[in-house]
Amino acid sequence: MASEQWSDLPKWLPVAPGKxxxxxxxxxxxxxxxxxxEVNQEALxxxxxxxxxxxxxxxxxxxxxxxxxxxxxQEIVEIRLSCGGDQLLFKVRPAGGACELGYASCFFRSxxxxxxxxxxxxxxxxxxxxxxxxxxx
Amino acid sequence: MASEQWSDLPKWLPVAPGKxxxxxxxxxxxxxxxxxxEVNQEALxxxxxxxxxxxxxxxxxxxxxxxxxxxxxQEIVEIRLSCGGDQLLFKVRPAGGACELGYASCFFRSxxxxxxxxxxxxxxxxxxxxxxxxxxx
Numbered sequence: 001m002a003s004e005q006w007s008d009l010p011k012w013l014p015v016a017p018g019k020x021x022x023x024x025x026x027x028x029x030x031x032x033x034x035x036x037x038e039v040n041q042e043a044l045x046x047x048x049x050x051x052x053x054x055x056x057x058x059x060x061x062x063x064x065x066x067x068x069x070x071x072x073x074q075e076i077v078e079i080r081l082s083c084g085g086d087q088l089l090f091k092v093r094p095a096g097g098a099c100e101l102g103y104a105s106c107f108f109r110s111x112x113x114x115x116x117x118x119x120x121x122x123x124x125x126x127x128x129x130x131x132x133x134x135x136x137x
Numbered sequence: 138m139a140s141e142q143w144s145d146l147p148k149w150l151p152v153a154p155g156k157x158x159x160x161x162x163x164x165x166x167x168x169x170x171x172x173x174x175e176v177n178q179e180a181l182x183x184x185x186x187x188x189x190x191x192x193x194x195x196x197x198x199x200x201x202x203x204x205x206x207x208x209x210x211q212e213i214v215e216i217r218l219s220c221g222g223d224q225l226l227f228k229v230r231p232a233g234g235a236c237e238l239g240y241a242s243c244f245f246r247s248x249x250x251x252x253x254x255x256x257x258x259x260x261x262x263x264x265x266x267x268x269x270x271x272x273x274x
Binding site: 009026081100 | 221
């Protein structure tokens with residue numbers, strides 16, 4: 001069980017209340033970098049309890065489960081720690097795209113001589129997955 | 138020339154003075170996540186001028202070139218931008234390991250039931266590469 005596999009995370013990475021650590025989320029299978037988030041004490045506790053990525057959402061000012069709106073949860077396969085002990089890398093098995101705009105990765109734009117251009121194909125329709133969000137066309 | 142390839146980066150990503158953006162550095166060939174840093178206006182200008190990763194070093198309180206002590210520069214092959222426009226992903230060709238402790242990636246420790254364990258082989262001898270740093274044994 002994933003929930004048992006990571007249950008000791010808070011023990012091995014004690015974090016002071018209010019402290020945020022950057023965390024990179026990478027697809028464990030195809031190695032795409034999916035997103036970059038911040039985690040706090042509560043997010044680490046919820047990761048330990050569920051085996052799924054949780055992070056502090058700065059806009060909502062609270063900890064959210066990745067996928068709680070979309071169903072695109074991210075099961076954690078491996079947890080890596082930086083040399084400084086203050087950054088994390090989550091290797092995950094995603095249930096769907098990470099980006100609310102319809103892409104597997106939030107980093108879907110690439111710099112070209114003409115500026116930032118979409119470099120990845122859409123993997124889902126965000127209007128179907130996030131019906132509560134009004135998308136402009 | 139790499140320096141010409143990214144020369145318009147500050148134009149396509151204007152950043153206010155004092156603002157820091159998180160940036161993930163990934164090996165373009167083997168897809169390892171090498172490190173996670175922050176970049177400011179000056180770091181982006183130096184990336185544009187050289188085609189190599191520069192970042193704000195919080196300990197030194199200044200922008201440094203990755204590799205300026207070790208020679209392990211990171212040539213930028215691709216620059217990706219997050220959906221929010223406030224995070225970067227640099228895909229790089231590294232001249233050597235990213236981690237001052239002798240590893241290709243700073244994320245060389247993996248969580249196990251016994252805690253954080255070294256999961257990657259050393260790729261260089263840090264005492265040879267960083268002679269000015271005293272390592273304890």
